[in-house]
Amino acid sequence: MKKSLPVLETSWRESSILPDGSRKRIVPLTIDGRFATARKFVFAVLVAILVALPWVKIAGNPAVFLDIPARRFFLFGATFNAQDAALVVLLFFAVALTLVVATSLLGRAFCGWACPQTVFLEGLFRPFEQKILGTIADRKRREGLHGPTANRGRTILLHAIWIVLATFVAHVFVSYFVSIPKLFQMVRTNPSAHPEAFLWMSAVTAAFYGNFSRFREQTCLVVCPYGRLQAVLVDDDSLVVGYDATRGEPRGKAVAKASHAAPDAAEESGPASKGACVDCGRCVAVCPTGIDIRNGLQLDCVACSACIDACDDVMDRLKQPRGLIRYDSLNGLAGRAKRVLRPRLALYAVATIALITATTFATRRHHSFEANLLRNTGTPYFSDGKDVVNGFELHVVNKGASATDYAVAGDDPRFTFVVPISTPHLEGGADVRVPVMVRAPKGTLTGEKFHLKISNASGESVPIEASFLGPAAGESIR
């Protein structure tokens, strides 16, 4: 048999911002429930993925590595360098539009379930706080018994753990920008050997510590642009966390609910006309952003589903159906017809599919190395007697992280190709400039196209086409 519910005071914490603009510190109540359990599992999987991604190798390269100093990005087997800026922009817009479609369909599910801010705060930092300091009631009771210093030892321990966690998160974050071997080397060596990197790591650690220990929900409420954007992306058919006011109002204390299951008696006694909400305040007490979802959909709601678990628990205890607060669309909550497909979503989806198709097409034509043929400056051609010679410089860039052998060869029997370094060996990220001479008998192939083929050890090849220049008919060569 479950214990009777504590009725919580809600008026003191309806939001994290007080009327005078100052911040109200929020200490949400811990809640168990089906969504809380599912979120713990999702957080564990996401933390594992976030930690593993820089370690996993695809085609010899890290799955995700943003090598900013070298202007190279490794993304799931594809390598992008400075020449691929257009492709990276295309990729960025494809991801952004996918998020727009997801928001139009699922509201802020990303915020509540998959955003790194939520994953690390709710999956790592907050559980330690609740284990060490207990609930807000525990904290108040301890302070009441022992004065304001009662929590000092626990607080010091908690902050020490938070600093360790912030250091861990900072290293995970930095591993996306510094190669894993380099990160290991930096961790093992004295900071004086790499003071700049050490200062960066300390700053990132301090930022994460401040964010997850103090700033917390304010990141979602006042910093994150995606949170602000949701107002224009969500419509009445998007999935949101909402309160069923039709069923819940007028709210009233639990004592009135005895008559809820007996409508006839209720009509006579008066209190039975109250809605299903017993105004216990648990949905507000568990909210990490301090809002009351009963006031309607709010920008501050990150769709974490804690209030659903809290209210379901209340309904279970009162033997009422669950779902007074639930995932539903605003139309569904108001009892109106629900639509999944609607013009706005169709428009977003068409734009997203078009962009993803363009990105996929561009990525398929994308190579792990770059090869460009540059004509020599100055005289475009010269003659050595019976032949006309065009001079070029072939620039080959290995965009991958590992060393590779390349082969440069002419691909046109009408021309003679002279390539002094025909099998260059390039370390990861390195480049080489190879001189290339193309010859043809005088007066025969002027204006014709010729082809060069550059291939790597794994059989990937980049064809290059260029024009052979020479004197026009009757023109002499100096």
Ligand code: SF4
């Ligand atoms: S909505 Fe549910 S959890 Fe919130 S006050 Fe009403 S009964 Fe309590």
Ligand code: SF4
């Ligand atoms: S209102 Fe509910 S879903 Fe929204 S942030 Fe608060 S607890 Fe999470």
